[in-house]
Amino acid sequence: MRKISLAGPSLGDAEYKAVKKVLDSGYLTEGEVTREFEARVASYVGVGHGIAFTSCTSALEVALRALGVGPGDEVVVPDYTYPATADAVRIVGADPVLVDVNLESYNIDVASARSSLTGSTKCILPVSLFGNPIDPEVYDLASENELSVVEDAACSLGAEIKGRKVGCFADVTCFSFHPRKLITTGEGGMLVTENDDIADKARLYKRFGGRPSGDGFTTEFRHLGVNYKLSDVLSAIGVEQMKKVEDMISERIRMARTYDGLLDGLDWCSVPSSTGKVRHTYQTYCILLGIDGIRDKVIRRLRKEGIELQIGTYALHLQPFFKDAPSRSSLSNSERLFRNSVSLPLHLGLSEGDQRTVVEALVGAVEDES
Numbered sequence: 039m040r041k042i043s044l045a046g047p048s049l050g051d052a053e054y055k056a057v058k059k060v061l062d063s064g065y066l067t068e069g070e071v072t073r074e075f076e077a078r079v080a081s082y083v084g085v086g087h088g089i090a091f092t093s094c095t096s097a098l099e100v101a102l103r104a105l106g107v108g109p110g111d112e113v114v115v116p117d118y119t120y121p122a123t124a125d126a127v128r129i130v131g132a133d134p135v136l137v138d139v140n141l142e143s144y145n146i147d148v149a150s151a152r153s154s155l156t157g158s159t160k161c162i163l164p165v166s167l168f169g170n171p172i173d174p175e176v177y178d179l180a181s182e183n184e185l186s187v188v189e190d191a192a193c194s195l196g197a198e199i200k201g202r203k204v205g206c207f208a209d210v211t212c213f214s215f216h217p218r219k220l221i222t223t224g225e226g227g228m229l230v231t232e233n234d235d236i237a238d239k240a241r242l243y244k245r246f247g248g249r250p251s252g253d254g255f256t257t258e259f260r261h262l263g264v265n266y267k268l269s270d271v272l273s274a275i276g277v278e279q280m281k282k283v284e285d286m287i288s289e290r291i292r293m294a295r296t297y298d299g300l301l302d303g304l305d306w307c308s309v310p311s312s313t314g315k316v317r318h319t320y321q322t323y324c325i326l327l328g329i330d331g332i333r334d335k336v337i338r339r340l341r342k343e344g345i346e347l348q349i350g351t352y353a354l355h356l357q358p359f360f361k362d363a364p365s366r367s368s369l370s371n372s373e374r375l376f377r378n379s380v381s382l383p384l385h386l387g388l389s390e391g392d393q394r395t396v397v398e399a400l401v402g403a404v405e406d407e408s
Protein backbone atom coordinates (compact mmCIF):
# COMPACT_ATOMS: atom_id res chain seq x y z
CA MET A 39 0.00 0.00 0.00
CA ARG A 40 1.38 3.39 -0.99
CA LYS A 41 1.46 5.72 1.97
CA ILE A 42 0.31 9.28 1.37
CA SER A 43 1.95 11.44 4.01
CA LEU A 44 0.56 14.70 5.29
CA ALA A 45 3.62 16.82 4.62
CA GLY A 46 7.23 16.49 3.65
CA PRO A 47 10.17 18.74 2.91
CA SER A 48 11.24 19.39 -0.64
CA LEU A 49 15.00 18.86 -0.63
CA GLY A 50 17.39 18.27 -3.51
CA ASP A 51 21.07 18.02 -4.38
CA ALA A 52 21.57 21.74 -3.80
CA GLU A 53 20.72 21.44 -0.09
CA TYR A 54 23.02 18.41 0.38
CA LYS A 55 25.90 20.19 -1.36
CA ALA A 56 25.36 23.40 0.62
CA VAL A 57 25.39 21.52 3.95
CA LYS A 58 28.53 19.61 2.94
CA LYS A 59 30.25 22.86 2.06
CA VAL A 60 29.58 24.22 5.54
CA LEU A 61 30.69 20.98 7.20
CA ASP A 62 33.87 20.96 5.13
CA SER A 63 34.59 24.57 6.10
CA GLY A 64 34.85 23.61 9.78
CA TYR A 65 32.82 26.72 10.77
CA LEU A 66 29.56 25.29 12.07
CA THR A 67 28.03 27.95 14.30
CA GLU A 68 26.15 31.04 13.12
CA GLY A 69 28.19 33.01 10.61
CA GLU A 70 28.27 34.19 7.02
CA VAL A 71 25.80 31.61 5.72
CA THR A 72 23.23 32.65 8.31
CA ARG A 73 23.85 36.30 7.34
CA GLU A 74 23.09 35.36 3.72
CA PHE A 75 19.94 33.48 4.74
CA GLU A 76 18.77 36.51 6.76
CA ALA A 77 19.44 38.86 3.87
CA ARG A 78 17.56 36.65 1.43
CA VAL A 79 14.46 36.37 3.63
CA ALA A 80 14.44 40.12 4.43
CA SER A 81 14.76 41.09 0.78
CA TYR A 82 12.13 38.56 -0.31
CA VAL A 83 9.66 39.88 2.28
CA GLY A 84 10.62 43.49 1.56
CA VAL A 85 11.80 44.59 5.02
CA GLY A 86 15.02 46.04 6.37
CA HIS A 87 15.97 43.38 8.92
CA GLY A 88 15.90 39.58 9.01
CA ILE A 89 17.23 37.96 12.18
CA ALA A 90 17.56 34.19 12.34
CA PHE A 91 16.50 32.20 15.39
CA THR A 92 16.44 28.60 16.53
CA SER A 93 12.65 28.54 16.06
CA CYS A 94 9.63 30.73 15.50
CA THR A 95 8.82 30.36 19.20
CA SER A 96 12.17 31.84 20.26
CA ALA A 97 11.72 34.63 17.68
CA LEU A 98 8.25 35.44 19.08
CA GLU A 99 9.61 35.56 22.62
CA VAL A 100 12.38 37.94 21.60
CA ALA A 101 9.98 40.11 19.56
CA LEU A 102 7.83 40.61 22.65
CA ARG A 103 10.88 41.31 24.84
CA ALA A 104 12.21 43.83 22.33
CA LEU A 105 8.87 45.65 22.44
CA GLY A 106 9.06 45.76 26.23
CA VAL A 107 6.11 43.41 26.79
CA GLY A 108 6.28 41.86 30.26
CA PRO A 109 4.53 41.23 33.58
CA GLY A 110 1.23 43.12 33.95
CA ASP A 111 0.73 43.44 30.19
CA GLU A 112 -2.01 41.74 28.20
CA VAL A 113 -1.44 40.42 24.70
CA VAL A 114 -4.42 39.62 22.49
CA VAL A 115 -3.97 36.17 20.92
CA PRO A 116 -6.32 34.11 18.72
CA ASP A 117 -7.64 31.06 20.54
CA TYR A 118 -7.27 28.87 17.46
CA THR A 119 -3.52 28.43 17.07
CA TYR A 120 -0.57 26.28 18.00
CA PRO A 121 0.26 26.68 21.72
CA ALA A 122 3.64 28.29 20.89
CA THR A 123 1.86 31.58 20.12
CA ALA A 124 0.56 31.98 23.66
CA ASP A 125 3.58 30.25 25.23
CA ALA A 126 5.75 33.10 23.95
CA VAL A 127 3.50 35.58 25.78
CA ARG A 128 3.74 33.64 29.04
CA ILE A 129 7.51 33.18 28.68
CA VAL A 130 7.95 36.97 28.91
CA GLY A 131 5.60 37.08 31.92
CA ALA A 132 2.63 38.70 30.17
CA ASP A 133 -0.96 37.37 29.94
CA PRO A 134 -2.40 36.03 26.70
CA VAL A 135 -6.02 37.14 26.26
CA LEU A 136 -7.76 34.61 24.04
CA VAL A 137 -10.12 35.83 21.31
CA ASP A 138 -12.24 34.04 18.73
CA VAL A 139 -11.43 33.49 15.08
CA ASN A 140 -13.34 33.82 11.84
CA LEU A 141 -14.88 30.57 10.58
CA GLU A 142 -13.88 31.18 6.97
CA SER A 143 -10.35 32.55 7.27
CA TYR A 144 -9.58 30.66 10.55
CA ASN A 145 -7.77 33.87 11.57
CA ILE A 146 -8.36 36.33 14.41
CA ASP A 147 -11.83 37.91 14.42
CA VAL A 148 -11.45 41.69 14.40
CA ALA A 149 -14.63 42.44 16.39
CA SER A 150 -13.63 39.95 19.11
CA ALA A 151 -10.16 41.46 19.24
CA ARG A 152 -11.61 44.95 19.54
CA SER A 153 -13.93 44.02 22.40
CA SER A 154 -11.04 42.36 24.26
CA LEU A 155 -8.85 45.45 24.57
CA THR A 156 -8.34 47.00 28.01
CA GLY A 157 -6.00 49.57 29.51
CA SER A 158 -3.52 46.73 30.12
CA THR A 159 -3.37 45.62 26.48
CA LYS A 160 0.13 46.18 25.15
CA CYS A 161 0.15 44.22 21.95
CA ILE A 162 -1.90 42.21 19.47
CA LEU A 163 -0.35 38.91 18.39
CA PRO A 164 -2.39 37.70 15.40
CA VAL A 165 -1.58 34.49 13.54
CA SER A 166 -1.71 34.26 9.75
CA LEU A 167 -2.68 30.62 9.97
CA PHE A 168 -1.91 27.92 7.41
CA GLY A 169 -0.59 30.45 4.86
CA ASN A 170 -3.61 32.77 4.93
CA PRO A 171 -2.91 36.46 5.69
CA ILE A 172 -4.91 38.08 8.49
CA ASP A 173 -7.64 40.66 7.96
CA PRO A 174 -5.70 43.96 7.49
CA GLU A 175 -8.20 45.68 9.81
CA VAL A 176 -6.21 44.12 12.67
CA TYR A 177 -3.29 46.43 11.84
CA ASP A 178 -5.69 49.43 11.80
CA LEU A 179 -7.19 48.36 15.14
CA ALA A 180 -3.71 48.27 16.66
CA SER A 181 -2.66 51.67 15.33
CA GLU A 182 -5.96 53.30 16.40
CA ASN A 183 -5.24 52.05 19.92
CA GLU A 184 -1.47 52.69 19.86
CA LEU A 185 -0.71 49.00 20.27
CA SER A 186 2.15 47.03 18.75
CA VAL A 187 1.55 44.08 16.47
CA VAL A 188 3.75 41.00 16.58
CA GLU A 189 2.54 38.66 13.84
CA ASP A 190 2.95 34.93 14.20
CA ALA A 191 3.49 34.04 10.54
CA ALA A 192 5.01 30.63 11.34
CA CYS A 193 2.98 29.18 8.45
CA SER A 194 2.88 32.16 6.11
CA LEU A 195 6.17 32.96 4.41
CA GLY A 196 5.31 34.30 0.95
CA ALA A 197 1.65 35.04 1.71
CA GLU A 198 0.52 38.42 0.38
CA ILE A 199 -2.07 41.12 0.88
CA LYS A 200 -2.58 43.22 -2.27
CA GLY A 201 0.82 42.17 -3.61
CA ARG A 202 2.76 42.94 -0.42
CA LYS A 203 4.26 40.12 1.60
CA VAL A 204 3.20 39.21 5.12
CA GLY A 205 6.05 40.63 7.17
CA CYS A 206 5.63 44.18 5.80
CA PHE A 207 2.58 45.04 7.91
CA ALA A 208 3.23 44.24 11.58
CA ASP A 209 5.86 45.87 13.81
CA VAL A 210 7.53 42.48 13.98
CA THR A 211 6.75 39.25 12.13
CA CYS A 212 8.10 35.79 12.89
CA PHE A 213 8.37 32.81 10.54
CA SER A 214 9.04 29.13 11.22
CA PHE A 215 11.25 26.76 9.23
CA HIS A 216 10.03 23.54 10.86
CA PRO A 217 9.75 20.77 8.21
CA ARG A 218 5.98 21.21 7.91
CA LYS A 219 6.41 24.83 6.94
CA LEU A 220 6.76 26.36 3.50
CA ILE A 221 10.54 26.23 3.50
CA THR A 222 12.57 24.35 6.07
CA THR A 223 15.92 24.34 7.84
CA GLY A 224 14.96 21.34 10.00
CA GLU A 225 14.25 23.61 12.95
CA GLY A 226 14.59 27.38 12.74
CA GLY A 227 12.83 30.70 12.65
CA MET A 228 13.24 34.30 11.58
CA LEU A 229 12.16 37.65 12.95
CA VAL A 230 11.66 40.40 10.39
CA THR A 231 11.12 44.07 11.09
CA GLU A 232 11.59 47.54 9.64
CA ASN A 233 12.37 48.95 13.08
CA ASP A 234 16.13 49.44 13.75
CA ASP A 235 15.73 49.61 17.52
CA ILE A 236 13.74 46.34 17.72
CA ALA A 237 16.28 44.67 15.41
CA ASP A 238 19.18 45.85 17.56
CA LYS A 239 17.55 44.58 20.77
CA ALA A 240 16.66 41.25 19.16
CA ARG A 241 20.22 40.71 17.88
CA LEU A 242 21.70 41.55 21.27
CA TYR A 243 19.37 39.24 23.19
CA LYS A 244 19.78 36.22 20.92
CA ARG A 245 23.60 36.36 21.28
CA PHE A 246 24.13 36.40 25.06
CA GLY A 247 23.49 40.16 25.33
CA GLY A 248 26.88 41.03 23.87
CA ARG A 249 27.55 43.41 21.00
CA PRO A 250 30.26 42.25 18.59
CA SER A 251 32.83 44.89 17.69
CA GLY A 252 33.97 45.55 14.13
CA ASP A 253 36.31 42.56 14.02
CA GLY A 254 33.55 40.17 15.12
CA PHE A 255 34.75 39.67 18.72
CA THR A 256 32.45 40.53 21.61
CA THR A 257 34.29 42.25 24.41
CA GLU A 258 31.47 43.69 26.47
CA PHE A 259 28.19 42.25 27.77
CA ARG A 260 25.73 44.86 29.05
CA HIS A 261 22.47 42.94 28.76
CA LEU A 262 20.79 39.69 29.69
CA GLY A 263 20.88 37.30 26.77
CA VAL A 264 20.34 33.77 25.56
CA ASN A 265 21.74 31.64 22.78
CA TYR A 266 19.12 31.45 20.02
CA LYS A 267 21.65 31.48 17.15
CA LEU A 268 20.89 29.45 14.04
CA SER A 269 23.82 27.34 12.88
CA ASP A 270 25.30 27.87 9.41
CA VAL A 271 24.66 24.15 8.82
CA LEU A 272 20.91 24.79 9.00
CA SER A 273 21.03 28.18 7.30
CA ALA A 274 22.74 26.53 4.32
CA ILE A 275 19.54 24.54 3.76
CA GLY A 276 17.53 27.75 4.16
CA VAL A 277 19.55 29.62 1.53
CA GLU A 278 18.86 26.89 -1.03
CA GLN A 279 15.19 26.68 -0.07
CA MET A 280 14.83 30.44 -0.56
CA LYS A 281 16.09 30.13 -4.14
CA LYS A 282 13.00 28.06 -5.00
CA VAL A 283 10.43 29.51 -2.63
CA GLU A 284 8.28 31.01 -5.40
CA ASP A 285 8.22 27.74 -7.37
CA MET A 286 7.18 25.87 -4.25
CA ILE A 287 4.38 28.36 -3.56
CA SER A 288 3.08 28.10 -7.15
CA GLU A 289 2.96 24.32 -6.87
CA ARG A 290 1.10 24.46 -3.57
CA ILE A 291 -1.46 26.90 -4.98
CA ARG A 292 -1.94 24.63 -8.01
CA MET A 293 -2.51 21.61 -5.73
CA ALA A 294 -4.93 23.61 -3.56
CA ARG A 295 -6.96 24.45 -6.68
CA THR A 296 -7.04 20.72 -7.50
CA TYR A 297 -8.44 19.94 -4.03
CA ASP A 298 -10.94 22.83 -4.40
CA GLY A 299 -12.20 21.22 -7.62
CA LEU A 300 -12.35 17.70 -6.21
CA LEU A 301 -14.24 18.86 -3.10
CA ASP A 302 -16.59 21.19 -4.96
CA GLY A 303 -20.28 20.48 -4.35
CA LEU A 304 -19.84 18.44 -1.14
CA ASP A 305 -22.29 20.10 1.24
CA TRP A 306 -20.54 18.80 4.38
CA CYS A 307 -17.20 20.34 3.49
CA SER A 308 -15.94 23.95 3.57
CA VAL A 309 -12.65 24.47 1.75
CA PRO A 310 -10.09 27.10 2.83
CA SER A 311 -11.21 30.52 1.71
CA SER A 312 -9.05 32.98 -0.14
CA THR A 313 -10.21 36.24 -1.66
CA GLY A 314 -8.73 37.91 -4.75
CA LYS A 315 -6.87 40.43 -2.61
CA VAL A 316 -4.67 37.92 -0.83
CA ARG A 317 -2.27 35.17 -1.79
CA HIS A 318 -2.85 32.13 0.43
CA THR A 319 0.23 29.91 0.24
CA TYR A 320 -1.46 26.75 1.58
CA GLN A 321 1.19 25.70 4.05
CA THR A 322 -1.77 23.60 5.20
CA TYR A 323 -4.91 22.75 3.22
CA CYS A 324 -7.41 22.58 6.06
CA ILE A 325 -11.09 21.82 5.49
CA LEU A 326 -13.99 22.18 7.92
CA LEU A 327 -16.47 19.30 8.24
CA GLY A 328 -20.10 20.38 8.60
CA ILE A 329 -21.04 17.17 10.44
CA ASP A 330 -20.22 17.03 14.16
CA GLY A 331 -18.65 14.06 15.91
CA ILE A 332 -17.09 12.22 12.96
CA ARG A 333 -13.75 13.99 12.47
CA ASP A 334 -11.56 11.74 14.60
CA LYS A 335 -13.13 8.58 13.20
CA VAL A 336 -12.50 9.83 9.66
CA ILE A 337 -8.86 10.65 10.46
CA ARG A 338 -8.28 7.23 12.08
CA ARG A 339 -9.91 5.40 9.21
CA LEU A 340 -7.87 7.10 6.51
CA ARG A 341 -4.68 6.59 8.48
CA LYS A 342 -5.41 2.85 8.45
CA GLU A 343 -5.63 3.13 4.67
CA GLY A 344 -2.20 4.78 4.57
CA ILE A 345 -3.46 8.35 4.15
CA GLU A 346 -2.14 10.69 6.80
CA LEU A 347 -4.72 13.26 7.80
CA GLN A 348 -4.29 15.58 10.76
CA ILE A 349 -6.44 17.97 12.80
CA GLY A 350 -6.13 21.67 11.92
CA THR A 351 -4.75 23.13 15.13
CA TYR A 352 -5.78 23.66 18.76
CA ALA A 353 -8.39 25.68 20.67
CA LEU A 354 -6.14 26.99 23.41
CA HIS A 355 -8.89 27.48 26.01
CA LEU A 356 -9.48 23.71 25.89
CA GLN A 357 -5.84 22.96 26.69
CA PRO A 358 -5.08 22.47 30.41
CA PHE A 359 -2.19 24.94 30.37
CA PHE A 360 -4.35 27.77 28.99
CA LYS A 361 -7.75 27.00 30.53
CA ASP A 362 -7.35 29.86 33.03
CA ALA A 363 -6.21 32.39 30.39
CA PRO A 364 -8.61 35.35 30.27
CA SER A 365 -11.04 35.72 27.39
CA ARG A 366 -13.73 38.34 26.83
CA SER A 367 -15.39 36.92 23.73
CA SER A 368 -17.17 33.72 22.81
CA LEU A 369 -14.64 31.16 21.56
CA SER A 370 -17.21 29.05 19.75
CA ASN A 371 -15.70 29.31 16.24
CA SER A 372 -12.33 28.27 17.57
CA GLU A 373 -13.90 25.30 19.33
CA ARG A 374 -15.76 24.28 16.19
CA LEU A 375 -12.59 24.45 14.11
CA PHE A 376 -10.67 22.50 16.75
CA ARG A 377 -13.29 19.71 16.73
CA ASN A 378 -14.23 19.56 13.05
CA SER A 379 -11.25 20.63 10.92
CA VAL A 380 -9.07 18.26 8.94
CA SER A 381 -5.75 18.94 7.22
CA LEU A 382 -5.29 17.05 3.96
CA PRO A 383 -1.93 15.87 2.60
CA LEU A 384 -0.16 18.62 0.69
CA HIS A 385 3.47 18.51 -0.33
CA LEU A 386 5.46 18.58 -3.51
CA GLY A 387 5.75 14.78 -3.69
CA LEU A 388 1.99 14.42 -4.17
CA SER A 389 0.54 13.57 -7.60
CA GLU A 390 -2.91 14.53 -8.87
CA GLY A 391 -3.77 10.82 -8.58
CA ASP A 392 -2.79 10.92 -4.90
CA GLN A 393 -5.08 13.91 -4.38
CA ARG A 394 -7.96 11.99 -6.02
CA THR A 395 -7.23 9.00 -3.78
CA VAL A 396 -7.33 11.25 -0.69
CA VAL A 397 -10.67 12.82 -1.64
CA GLU A 398 -12.28 9.49 -2.64
CA ALA A 399 -11.23 7.94 0.67
CA LEU A 400 -12.43 11.02 2.57
CA VAL A 401 -15.83 11.00 0.89
CA GLY A 402 -16.21 7.26 1.58
CA ALA A 403 -15.28 7.69 5.24
CA VAL A 404 -17.58 10.67 5.81
CA GLU A 405 -20.51 8.85 4.15
CA ASP A 406 -19.94 5.74 6.28
CA GLU A 407 -19.46 7.58 9.56
CA SER A 408 -22.37 10.03 9.27
Ligand SMILES: Cc1ncc(COP(=O)(O)O)c(C=O)c1O
Nearest residue numbers: 093094095120122192214215216
Ligand atom coordinates in the same frame (compact mmCIF):
# COMPACT_ATOMS: atom_id res chain seq x y z
C1 LIG B 1 0.98 29.11 14.33
C2 LIG B 1 2.28 28.60 14.85
N1 LIG B 1 3.05 29.40 15.62
C3 LIG B 1 4.24 28.99 16.10
C4 LIG B 1 4.72 27.73 15.83
C5 LIG B 1 6.02 27.31 16.40
O1 LIG B 1 7.02 27.29 15.42
P1 LIG B 1 8.44 26.67 15.78
O2 LIG B 1 8.25 25.18 15.79
O3 LIG B 1 9.36 27.11 14.68
O4 LIG B 1 8.85 27.20 17.09
C6 LIG B 1 3.96 26.86 15.05
C7 LIG B 1 4.47 25.52 14.77
O5 LIG B 1 3.82 24.66 14.25
C8 LIG B 1 2.72 27.31 14.54
O6 LIG B 1 1.95 26.52 13.78
